[in-house]
Amino acid sequence: MPNAIATTIRKTGQFAGRAGRKFVSQPADALLLCRMAWWVSVLSVASRCFSLPRALAIVAGPDVRDGRTHDAELQQRLARLMDQLLSIDIFLFRPICWKRAAVLHRYLSHHGIRTRIVFGVRNDSEGKVAGHAWLEADGEPILESTPPNYVVTYRFPSNERFDPQFAPLSLE
Numbered sequence: 001m002p003n004a005i006a007t008t009i010r011k012t013g014q015f016a017g018r019a020g021r022k023f024v025s026q027p028a029d030a031l032l033l034c035r036m037a038w039w040v041s042v043l044s045v046a047s048r049c050f051s052l053p054r055a056l057a058i059v060a061g062p063d064v065r066d067g068r069t070h071d072a073e074l075q076q077r078l079a080r081l082m083d084q085l086l087s088i089d090i091f092l093f094r095p096i097c098w099k100r101a102a103v104l105h106r107y108l109s110h111h112g113i114r115t116r117i118v119f120g121v122r123n124d125s126e127g128k129v130a131g132h133a134w135l136e137a138d139g140e141p142i143l144e145s146t147p148p149n150y151v152v153t154y155r156f157p158s159n160e161r162f163d164p165q166f167a168p169l170s171l172e
Contacts (some may be wrong), residue, residue, distance in 0.1 A: 011090045012039065029081060035091065036085050039103045042094040056117065056156045059102050070113055070137070078107050079143040098133035104143065105135060105156075113137060116157065120150025 039059055046055035082104055086095040099118045108115050115135045124130040134141050134148050136155075141148055 010089055011088065026078060033085055036082055036103055036107070039106060040085065040099055041064055041069055043099055043102050051157060052154075056102055056105075057080055059106055060157065063109075068119040071111070074111060075108065075113065075143060078111075082107075101133040101135050108135070108137075115142065116155050118148075118152055119156075120148060120152045122150045 013104065043055060043059045046058045049055075050058070079100075082094075082100050086093055086100055089095060098117070098119065105117050106113050116137050117133060117137045118141075121129055121131045121134045130150075132148055132150050134144050136142065
């Protein structure tokens with residue numbers, strides 16, 4: 001436990017130093033990181049209080065505005081900043097894919113880039129179930145280092161109706 005506290009204090013100090021340098025060298029990026037941090041916090045709280053679709057809807061905000069460019073450089077910049085924020089790895093800011101996807105979905109939407117958050121699962125090499133969330137634009141994964149190889153379980157936003165059917169359990 002003392003090591004965990006010391007690690008958290010060390011990471012917090014490192015973050016404070018990096019944040020200070022960012023505000024001096026790139027104030028626009030620093031302010032964007034602050035806004036992203038706000039939405040990571042909102043998502044973290046909302047996901048504990050509401051269903052996942054409702055929490056995602058809160059963070060997603062209004063529908064996408066069409067007519068803006070699909071600038072790949074802008075997408076990469078937003079993803080890089082989001083990854084920097086989540087790499088802090090303290091408190092609510094942990095490198096968790098669904099948080100990354102949800103907040104990036106919001107910011108890409110504000111720039112007219114229509115995306116969907118996709119959740120999937122697969123069996124890993126040890127036979128355990130692994131999950132991942134990523135963004136798709138025009139049906140293709142974006143901002144992923146490798147193409148996701150998962151069975152899709154949920155998409156947001158979605159007009160699909162969720163209708164679970166349970167198989168009868170048998171004691172035989």
